[in-house]
Amino acid sequence: MAWVKVTFPKWRKEMRSVQWGPLYNEFKEADLDPAELEAEISMLMQDEDVTKKAGIYIYVLSREERHLSIRAFTDNQKREAYERQTGVCPVCKEHFELAAMEAGHITPWHAGGRTIAANCKMLCKEDNRRKGGV
Ligand SMILES: [Zn+2]
Structure with a gap:
């Protein structure tokens, strides 16, 4: 063409x-x-x-x-972020089990954020859904 x-x-x-x-x-x-x-x-x-x-x-x-298909966080990266946050969702400040949370980029990929543990945040499913997910 x-x-x-x-x-x-x-x-x-x-x-x-x-x-x-x-x-x-x-x-x-x-x-x-x-x-x-x-x-x-x-x-x-x-x-x-x-x-x-x-x-x-x-x-x-x-x-x-x-x-x-921006690379997803690995289970290890999620675990690291979860430990760092001591299981607390940064949005609603509630505590959750790891399985009840989802990973997102702190700095979004399009703003230069990499898919590395240091740029990973764990949100509760409800808050992750509300912001549209990454
Ligand atoms: Zn939350």
């Missing part, structure tokens, strides 16, 4: 698994800068928290983070 070659001139193997038709339909009129897109794509390809590399092409157009 000519639009793809113009918008994303650098070929990468991940482009094979992208559904280009719907993206073309939605963004063919958009004012896109191929050099700017390429710089961002290259950066995201090097980001180890981005686990779904093909989703980068959808993300740079739609800005929907779910397409990147």
Whole structure:
């Protein structure tokens, strides 16, 4: 597709698994800068928290983070954050069992926060759901 070659001139193997038709339909009129897109794509390809590399092409157009499958916290990282918080949810200040809590990023990924224990906070399920989850 000519639009793809113009918008994303650098070929990468991940482009094979992208559904280009719907993206073309939605963004063919958009004012896109191929050099700017390429710089961002290259950066995201090097980001180890981005686990779904093909989703980068959808993300740079739609800005929907779910397409990147940002790395989830491991059980060990959750455990470390839980101990640090002594089991207390930072939002409602109540105490919960580990199994009743969910992990979130303290600094969100899109603001430069990494998926590491130091950037992990455990929220009770209700508060995690209320903020939309990370
Ligand atoms: Zn809570």
